[in-house]
Amino acid sequence: MKKKALLAVLLAMTLLLSSCALIVKDKEVDAKTVILKMGDKEITKAEVQKAVDDKLYEMYQTYKSYYGTEIDTTSPEVIAEAQSQAIKALKQDMVLRAKAAELGFDQLTEEEIAKAKEEAQSDLEFAKSMIQSSYLTEEQKALEGEELEKAIQEKLDEFGVKIEDYEKAAVDTIVDDKLREYAIKDVTVSDDQVKADYDSKVAADEEQYKENASSWASSANNGTTLYYTPAGIRRVKQILIKFKADDQTAVSDASSQVTAATNKVNAAQQIIDDEAASEEDKTKAQEDLTAAQTELEAANKALTDATDAAYANIEADADAVLEQLKADPDSWDKLVEEKNEDPGMKAGATNAEKGYAVCEGMTSFDSAFVEAAMALKNVGDVSDKTRGASGGYYIIKYVGDDTEGPVDYDSVKEKIHSTLLTSLQNETYTATVEQWVEAAGIKEDLNALKD
Helix, strand or coil: CHHHHHHHHHHHHHHHHCCCCCCCCCHHHHHCCEEEEECCEEEEHHHHHHHHHHHHHHHHHHHHHHHCCCCCCCCHHHHHHHHHHHHHHHHHHHHHHHHHHHHCCCCCCHHHHHHHHHHHHHHHHHHHHHHHHHCCCHHHHCCCHHHHHHHHHHHHHHHCCCHHHHHHHHHHHHHHHHHHHHHHCCCCCCHHHHHHHHHHHHHHHHHHHCCCHHHHHHHHHCCCCCCEECCCCEEEEEEEEECCHHHHHHHHHHHHHHHHHHHHHHHHHHHHHCCCCCHHHHHHHHHHHHHHHHHHHHHHHHHHHHHHHHHHHHHHHHHHHHHHHHHCHHHHHHHHHHHCCCHHHCCCCCCCCCCEEECCCCCCCCHHHHHHHHHCCCCCCECCCEEECCCEEEEEEEEEECCCEECCHHHHHHHHHHHHHHHHHHHHHHHHHHHHHHHHCCEECHHHHHC
16 A cells, blocks of 8 residues: 555656657547446546556666666557556456455445545555655745645645545455455465475475585575574574774774775786886886885774774773673673674574574684684583674674474474465465456457557
8 A cells, every 4th residue: 555655646757757658649539548348347548548657657666776777668668568567457457346346345344444544544644744755845845734734735636646546545455355365265285285395495405505504504694494404503692892983983994094005006006017008107106006005004003003902992891791701601691682782692683592503614704703603612602702803802602503404394384384375375366366357358459559
């Protein structure tokens, strides 16, 4: 619904698409040309044009948002694709409305009607907020009370945004949900299907990860559900003591200076190594190189000094954590919540409960972290403070090992069942709607769109 609301508000953008789809002769007469007909239900050329324009804008926004590129909405190929999708959607909607009436699903209860009105009002308020933030002038935004409401309403009227359209969309959603439930009511997934899918997933993960524990650990840390565990995986938790804000700024600034000086060194060296460069240019480049190397040496020293100072300023904090753990090993969880600055170890984070998965040679984590984690001998051991690339000290606890082999079937059975059921329900509903559309005998005059 929110997407529909947003598109409705932004339909003014279809002005960008005004050159599109359909060429008209007599505008008023041509707009009334019937393109789709099912029984006494008709969809005109104007309605198709509106649907095509909306689809073009949706495609435009999708490409811009997801791919960072803009599509040419005047391109015949793009228009043809939008037209195809729009007509398919219009035909499907005709059939669904008819099927709903046939089954009595269009007769809503008072509770359902109230729900639709509430959803529509919510969408309208969202549309108003979009209008206010994106389509009013600065002078209009400064208005208050009735004057502001009037300015927003004028824009809503300009864009053709009406509460009735939102109410119809909300009602259609409720009805469509009933149709979906009707279509998938007999869909089930058997235990044999679940077990077969489990076996397939185990085999696939074993092939992918058996000799690639590092990749497995990275996937596990990203929250991927995995069905086979290779050898050599251990779990660790950490308390991260980060640099003070001012120290982090100093380190970052010093690092930028190192980068800048390095670039100067490389640029000068490139000229020196260039056989086509003149002797004059090479002489100048040699002078620049000497100066840049001096600058780089100073920058590296400044970075080292800033980093050492940053660690010195958090050393007492790290030592205090280690002393507390030495005095009370059971205080780990309390200290994680109080002293830790790694969000990945905070309650509710993906790896907070089980800990990070690590193994020898993995490269998705700081090598200093991995080396310190793998150096711990026994479950329960805690590392000393370790300098890390995260800008602070790592204090790492070895909390356990993941057992090599397939994941326990019972632990994933319900998830697999749910995934399979949803997939099969989606497939069934899609196929059923396609059958309904095919059986509906919709008459279409797509050639009229070319006139």
